[in-house]
Amino acid sequence: MASAVFVLAPLPLGSVDLAWVCIWTAVLSASLLTARVDHGCKADLWFMVPILAAIAAIAVIVWIQVAPNILANLQDPAWGNARDLAGIDVPGRISLTRSSPLLSFGYYLVFVLGLSRAYLLGIDGWQAHKLLKLVAYASVCYALYGILSQLLLPDTLLWRQKEFYLEYATGTFVNRNTAATFWGSGGLILLIMMVRSILHKSDDADSARVRFLDRPATQAVGCGICLVAVGMTGSRAGILITVLSMVCAIVLYLAPLNRGGWLLWTSVRNSLVAGIIVLALVGSLAMGRISQIGLVDGQRYEVYKTVLDMIRGHTVLGFGAGNFDAAFPPFRPASLGSQGIWDRVHSTPLELVLDLGLPAATAVFAVAVFFFASLITAALRRKRDRHIPVIAAGAFFLGSLHSFVDFSLQIPGFGLLFACVLGCGLAQSISTSTRGLARRAPDWDSPILR
Structure with a gap:
């Protein structure tokens, strides 16, 4: 059930409709009821407690925001x-609207459910590897659909007429930036798996019979398809951050293998050269847009400044979750003109502060930094299944960095993929010896380290 959610969530237009959020919440809840917890250990509390505490805190804040006649000041x-x-005669509330915070809480809940379920599945390294491979090749299928639909039916978005981004591939998503981060994450997973397969030397007697999907050539083709799809989105930030994340992930994977500083510098240099070549091959559309309108969007910059002014008056508990589209019009600067609908900030961190207030947003940011630091530490220290925290760190870097200039993480179709990869990576940040688990399959990432 959990695998079905992670694979199918991008299909119905990114699952942005509330109905799909409710469906995925119900399925993930049912899946969690069947989850095995006997392989867990006390070290898991370092990750599970912050996750559960965060969703509990958000639930309390949402309740306070919509509760009538509370905290009058x-x-x-x-x-x-x-x-x-x-x-x-209506009661006063902290939230600008009565229902938006309750409806918006659904996405926070489905994200935490997906993260928790992926974490419990990822405790088993072999299970985590299979789940990552599943979502990676699912993203390849979505990328193939995006490429073919743009070439053959550019004015069609699944079962309806395409209204926006007619010149660019969006796949099953409405927004091309979300599509770029989704396909970029899938390509990053396959890239690290390909590097691992090339460097991998197994002692398994059946190592000669490598499955088709585990062959480096197959993984390279899948990664290439995802990169082509990313290029066809024309997303400036999506393409640049995808390539940067791939370069950083490769360097992170190779760093422990290079004991000398010269070898490490060689890996960094070669990765940068490869990244520049990839950018030149697939980033022509984005480079053309950068040459025309620049790297920084002036309108978004105006919105960011306006949002900072809005936050100053609602620092403690914000305007209420999901209320940006209702709160922004009175503050909309004249420099934006009359065109364009701004229903999101196009910066997830800023919108989080606007929705929940600075204290809650700061706590969420602290948890995110802790998770990222744990992934980096595991990627450098682990000897077995080290590719899993490397993949998670790369995908976390990609999604989080892009969230500063757009709202991809707020779309369930990508957010659930992000939660899946992050959950598997965090679960594998705890060493096998700490858990005391027997390995189900031989999987040595580094003969040098071994």
């Missing part, structure tokens, strides 16, 4: 204006 003035001007 923090209530939004709009409720008082409604009573005074329209003569409507």
Whole structure:
């Protein structure tokens, strides 16, 4: 059930509709009821407690935001204006709207459920590897669909007419930037698996019978398909950050293998050269857009400045989860003109502060930094299944860095893939010896380390 959610979530237009969020929440909840926890250990609490504490804190904040007549000094003035001007007897609330925080909480919940389920599955290294391989090749299938649909039916988005980005591939997503990060993550997974397969020397007696999907050539083709699809999105940040993340992930994987500084520098140099070549081959559309409108979007910069001004008046508990589209119009600067609909900040960290307040957002950022540091540490120290935290660190870097300039992480179709990879990586950040688990299959990442 969990695998079905991770694979199918991108299909219905990125699962942005509330109905799909409810469906995936129900399926993941049912899957969690069947989860095995006997392979867990006390070290798992270092990751599971922050995850559960974060969703509990968000639930409390959402309840406070929508609760009537609570914390009068923090209530939004709009409720008082409604009573005074329209003569409507409504209770005051901290949230600008009554229902948006409750509806928005669904995505926070489904993300944590996906992360928790992937973590419990990823405790077994072989299971984590299979799950990552599954979502990677699923992204290849979505990339193939995106490429073919753009070439053959550029004005069609699944079962409906395509309204935006007619010149660019979006696959099953409405937004090309989300598609770019999704396909980039799938390509990154296959890239690290390919590097691992090339360097891997197994003592397994059946090593000669390598499955088709585990062959370096197959993984290279899959990675190439994802990169072509990323290039066809024309997303400036999507292409640049994807290539940068791939370079960093390769360097992170090779770093422990190079005991000398010269060898490490050689790996960095070669990875950078390969990244530049890939960027030149697949990034022509993005480079053309950069040459025309520049690397920084002036309109987004204006929105970011406006949001910072909005936050100053709602620092503690924000405007209420999911309320940016309702709160922004009165603050919209004249420099944006009359065109364009801004229903998102296009910066997930800023929108998180606007929605939940600075204290809650700071706590979420602290947990994210802790998770990323744990992945990096595991990628450098582990000897077995080291490719899993490397993949997770690369995907985390890709998704998080892109979230500073867009909202891909707020789309369930990509957010659940992100949660899946992160959960597997965190579970494998704890060494096998600490868990005391017997390995189900031989899997040595580095003969040098071994």
